[in-house]
Amino acid sequence: MHEAYALPGPLALSRSTVDRAADRRADPVWVDAAWADRSTRVVLVGDGAVAVDGTDLRFVKPVEAPDGDRFLLGVEDGVTYFAVPVEGKPDDGATLREVGETLGDRDAGLAVHAIALANWHATHRHCGRCGAPTDSQAGGHVRVCRADGSQHFPRxxxxxxxxxxxxxxxxxxxxxxxxxxxxxxxxxxxxxxxxxxxxxxxxxxxxxxxxxxxxxxxxxxxxxxxxxxxxxxxxxxxxxxxxxxxxxxxxxxxxxxxxxxxxxxxxxxxxxxxxxxxxxxxxxxxxxxxxxxxxxx
CATH class of the missing domain: 3.90.79.10 (Nucleoside Triphosphate Pyrophosphohydrolase)
Structure with missing residues (x-):
């Protein structure tokens, strides 16, 4: 019976058009250059929400972003996208339940990626092996223990x-x-x-x-x-x-x-x-x- 059924698409939170540039994450020179590029755009994320402007993500330039960790989200049409976590919900912030259906394909993928990374980083500040502090590396896709050097990956x-x-x-x-x-x-x-x-x-x-x-x-x-x-x-x-x-x-x-x-x-x-x-x-x-x-x- 169930062989006849199929998911009517697209799934709201499975949409994405951005190249995640996973091969670039471990290259700090490239990541720093991308951050310094004036075409780069940054979305602020916190408390399960991203900054939005109507039905689109609201981006800021890197020089306008607060200090802190930088999460490399990917590249599309020569533009690099990052997320920066903030305390609490960002100004004009909305959750995926509120805007997940109305965001376009690019922004839906960026928002899901940003929120998932921010959620993981917020709860993995310390090493699960020895309890020492960890630092974000590889564009926010790895945390490394300061004491024993062990790597911890998003869950x-x-x-x-x-x-x-x-x-x-x-x-x-x-x-x-x-x-x-x-x-x-x-x-x-x-x-x-x-x-x-x-x-x-x-x-x-x-x-x-x-x-x-x-x-x-x-x-x-x-x-x-x-x-x-x-x-x-x-x-x-x-x-x-x-x-x-x-x-x-x-x-x-x-x-x-x-x-x-x-x-x-x-x-x-x-x-x-x-x-x-x-x-x-x-x-x-x-x-x-x-x-x-x-x-x-």
Missing amino acids: TDPAVIVLVVDEKDRCLLGRSAAWPGRRFSTLAGFVEPGETPEHAVVRELYEEVGVRIRSCRYAGAQPWPFPSSLMLGYYATADGEEPTPDGDEIAEARWFTRDDLERATRSGEVTPPGGISIARRLVEGWFGRPLPVDERG
Whole structure:
């Protein structure tokens, strides 16, 4: 069943047009020259937000940027882009949930890259081996311990996110007790050490709602820097047994036909996942079109 479904694209936070210039990061002469170039542009980032001007990132020149670490984001059309972290949210700052869908492809990629790096640097100021301070190097893509010289690289946590469909072509959605209102979404969980994503799909669905997966297929991925995840999207099949939420992570789980979901969404009984999420795209791939809006306004 799930072989027929595909993610309607593009995924809001998977868009990017900039060459990350990874081969240049370890060349301090090149990085310094790029910073000194008058065409270079810098975005300020802090507290999970980037500076914006309407539907575009707001850039400053390097001479206008505050002192501090410099994160090399990449190069496009001869222009080099950096991010500089600031304390708190930058002036005119907005989060990815607020502007992730409206930014253009270039700016979406730059914003996700900048926020992900800033989140990692903020929590890795000290060496995990000896506790000594670390310094940012390689354009912000490595931290090096001052005491033992060990290198530490930005962390990305893989997680699976799954739309399950049964033999009646119903989809399974769940509600976390921590979510506001009546938000329902696909089920998700982190991949554990020594585990494949497919094994994680089977384990998470059984742990959270007691549903046994018969098959699953990878559908696509999206960075999710809240603070450091990579969401691996899957379509899966299962028999339509009654879900049994664990009561801890998942408070409620239900099977929905397309008519069920449309009626519940229009009435406000169910709030679907947000527009920037891969969860929304997984559901819409099954639904066959964009989800309806709440008719209550």
